[in-house]
Amino acid sequence: MSSPFKEFFIDFQRCIGCDACAAACSECNTHRGEPMIHVDKTDPGHSPQTTPMVCMHCKEPACALSCPADAIKIDENGIVHSSLKPRCIACRNCELACPFGVPKISENIQQMQKCDMCFDRTNAGKKPMCATVCPTGALFYGTLDEIRALRPQSKPINRWRFGRQTVETRVWVMVPTDVDEMVVDWPELMAGAEGPVDLAMKLKERFQLEGIMDPENHEPLPESLGSETTTSPGEAEFL
Amino acid sequence: MSVSSMVQHFVRQLHWGAVRNALVASVLLAVAIVVGSRNLHDFDAALAGYTFATLFATFGIVYRYSVWLTKPATRRFWRRGWQMCFSPALWRGLRSPRILAGAVLSRLVIQDFVWRRGAWRWMGHMLIAGGCVLAAAITFPLVFGWIHFEQGAMGPDATYIVWFFGFPVHELPLEGIPSWFVFHGLIVASFLVIPGVMIAMYRRMTDHGAVAVQRFSRDLMPLILLFSVALSGLLLWISYEFLEGYFYSVLAQFHAFTVIGTLISLPFGKLFHIFQRPATLGVAYYKSPLAGHEQLACPVTGEAFAPALQTDDLNETLREMEFDFTAEGNEAPTWNEVSPKGRRMLIGRAHSRAREGRFS
Known part of the structure; x- marks a missing residue:
């Protein structure tokens, strides 16, 4: 069979x-x-x-x-x-x-x-x-x-x-x-590569900087959180 | 294939280190039987068949266990388990014994994970396990001549004296509830095993998931063996208690046949899990939060997904099995340092690259 x-x-x-x-x-x-x-x-x-x-x-x-x-x-x-x-x-x-x-x-x-x-x-x-x-x-x-x-x-x-x-x-x-x-x-994980984690972090930093929304909770972020983060000119350009 | 070439093939397949361990274990047990029964003075010759079956089972179980431990994954796991168990760092704050006690209670005694698979399933398993442990605790010392009973006081308050390993250890009255249980322990065990087997059998006949994957020799045969042992033992009791020994000698031979068959099957079949299962205690040492292992974070998802100790050990094992999941160029983490979810995500992206936009 x-x-x-x-x-x-x-x-x-x-x-x-x-x-x-x-x-x-x-x-x-x-x-x-x-x-x-x-x-x-x-x-x-x-x-x-x-x-x-x-x-x-x-x-x-x-x-x-x-x-x-x-x-x-x-x-x-x-x-x-x-x-x-x-x-x-x-x-x-x-x-x-x-x-x-x-x-x-x-x-x-x-x-x-x-x-x-x-x-x-x-x-x-x-x-x-x-x-x-x-x-x-x-x-x-x-x-x-x-x-x-x-x-x-x-x-x-x-x-x-x-x-x-x-x-x-x-x-x-x-x-x-x-x-x-x-x-x-997995080129994105090679040393110095732009990984998705970095991207997510940058997005989060941007949200926090502009004091708009917490992407996870869809609520305005508390001010203390937003004011603590900084970003470099390079990153701002990237975003 | 001729008989002699079959024998040669069989001998070549043997693992001699395991043969040595198995022989040592069987000889040690034989010596303990001789010593414990006072040079076979207390040994019941009628039970000799059981004794030889037990010696055979001991050989088989130790042989299989030893071969099992030569597998790279098992060997590394075994060593790491003991190492963590005795690790001085984990003995600070008595964390090691706390991890061990918790694991023994949950995984071996209460078996709550079986409960979560199903309440009836747990009930069946506990009844079978409880009955088998009780029966083993009674049968083996009796068969080995380690325990025997002698007449104590005569008269209206007659007693029995319990001898253990050649020493009188206890005197109990002939009548009364405690002695009824002592002399009917195996009957009690059969009343646990038989309903347990019934529950398990019912599940195997009706549960679609079980029916889909079960196999006769692996899943049903052990239940049939346990059932025949328990039932024939129970019939022996009915014969001498209620039927004046009707059919007793045939039943006794049938019972011996089923018990010896079960003992001999121990190293080969499903029941070997009784000896293999305690390895679950080693897992507790990897996983318990009390052990406080550093967790490895996935470079793709960013989430902690496994103790670094375990992924390191696993990488060693995989290397030993001639797997090489390291990235070409050595600048990236090895594939096993990416979480399972991260791996699936990267596979999807790699496939997109392979397509180069040529979707069809």
Whole structure:
């Protein structure tokens, strides 16, 4: 009998941040009310871009290899499963080791839970919940032939590079046809680079200087706060 | 594959350090049995099958535990746990014992985290755990010949004398509620285990989340084993108490069969978590606010997300596993010093760069 499992594709450019995937995911009884998919704004305040992130099911998963309790298992279909409940000690190694930031530790139940590609559904030949409801096709479940026919201007790859580390995954990501490897670098964190944190700080300083609004509470700031901050001419120019 | 090549393959797979630890543990237990039963004088030969199964289980459990500790993540975690436990800095203000006591109470005794998974689930687990601990506390000393009973005073106020490790330690009246409990401890245990197994089984039959991921050998088999041990033990009591020993010898053999099967399965199956789970105490030392570890702030989100000690330890482990998440150029933090949320944000931005505006 052939495997009922197909391929999972993420097409980041198509995500509109509607969170339908998260709502559908949290319907699942294995993690009631808690979505295992992450939808994040990539640069809040600067860009409306959002990124959906499911478990990429690495061929050599850093989460499983760094688990001191041997609680994360990979099955014969390449699915990396949630922690085995009796074993997981909620140490957080998996959460901190995963290059994609996927596993979630629930402190209150002392357990790591993560996307298992809706194992109960995919095992029975169905689509994962998120891919079933995604209105834009940012999350797609099917065969390589199907996705190539549907999106000829992109191509699926499953090779990532994080700094010096190459990671191969079971889940595919759609990229332009001349890209062979998803390179994740972090130039914004290089020494001397203008990071998003600096930007946020500058915005806050500006709000405080002009005594207009506290961006978080939408209330005028107390005067004492505004008067204490200063800004350099360079920064004022930047803003 | 021929038998001899299978044997060769098996021998090559063995971890000899773990074999040594397991042998030492089994020999120590055997010596303690001989000494505790006064050179087997107090040893009940009818229970020899249980004894050998226990020795086998001891070998298996220590073997598996030892192999488990050779895994880089586990080894580092184990050492760091003990180091923090005995750290002089954490003994100031008795913080170390306070962390430990809190963790033992919450995670091992009350198991409040199971309660938060579900009240019935907690009830089932506590009943099973309580029954098993009670049964083990009675069975093992009896099987090893460490405890036995001898006749004390005769007459209307007859007594029994309890011998422990070859010393008379207590005299108790033959009749009365305390002695009823002493002699029926295993019956009490079965009344805890059987409802506990029922609750667990009901959940495994009806809870969609459990049904979705459970497997027979991993999740149902241990419940069936515990149920058969408890039920056959209970039937033994019914046989001698109410049915004048009807069918007793067959029941006794069946009971021995189920208990020995359970003991032998201990190192392999789900029940190994009994021995593995106390590792949760080490986690408390990483996480407890009492430990006062410096927290690492994410360079993307600006939020503190993990104790620096843990990310340092994890980076060592990952290096040992031949992962290298350092940035090219060495001027940026390693990938593991960015919070999980920060990583996801940077992945999105990296993807935008890869697209170079070529959205299609």
